[in-house]
Amino acid sequence: WILPMALHMVFQTAPFDAQRLCHHQGWELVAERLGSSEPGRPAFAVVARQRPRKVALICIRGTDAENSPEEVFADLRVTPEPVVIPGLGTGSGFVHRGMWDSSTFVQRELEIPIQDLSAAGYKIMVTGHSAGAGV
Numbered sequence: 001w002i003l004p005m006a007l008h009m010v011f012q013t014a015p016f017d018a019q020r021l022c023h024h025q026g027w028e029l030v031a032e033r034l035g036s037s038e039p040g041r042p043a044f045a046v047v048a049r050q051r052p053r054k055v056a057l058i059c060i061r062g063t064d065a066e067n068s069p070e071e072v073f074a075d076l077r078v079t080p081e082p083v084v085i086p087g088l089g090t091g092s093g094f095v096h097r098g099m100w101d102s103s104t105f106v107q108r109e110l111e112i113p114i115q116d117l118s119a120a121g122y123k124i125m126v127t128g129h130s131a132g133a134g135v
Contacts (some may be wrong), residue, residue, distance in 0.1 A: 007058065008062045009045060010059040014029070015032055026051070027048065027057075028047060030117070031045065032044070033059065040060075041102070042061055043061040044058065044059060044060045044061065046059070054123060055123050056124050058127070060128035078097065080097070081096070082096070087132075
């Protein structure tokens with residue numbers, strides 16, 4: 001039931017087309033950054049539905065090498081980035097630099113919409129295609 005959103009809608013380049021697909025599948029487009037991606041700034045969308053239960057999906061597009069070849073270079077930024085994992089202390093882990101840049105961008109962009117949906121009782125799910133799943 002989430003595949004049309006995760007695999008098709010997030011590859012739309014125009015918000016109108018994404019909204020139309022959402023409507024036909026019983027979803028509402030809540031927030032989006034569609035169109036072309038660039039390294040560290042992936043395309044994404046947030047969709048929500050109330051029935052049969054309140055669910056919101058954060059859909060993150062993967063590498064679009066055909067329309068945005070510079071994204072391939074972001075995928076190749078495999079420099080390990082040290083991170084601090086709460087509860088484990090300093091130097092507790094490493095992440096893929098390109099994925100880290102993309103995930104922190106999406107987090108900043110969606111902080112308010114996700115807080116609003118969560119406060120309204122929506123279960124938040126994250127999905128991505130290809131490199132978007134890594135984010």
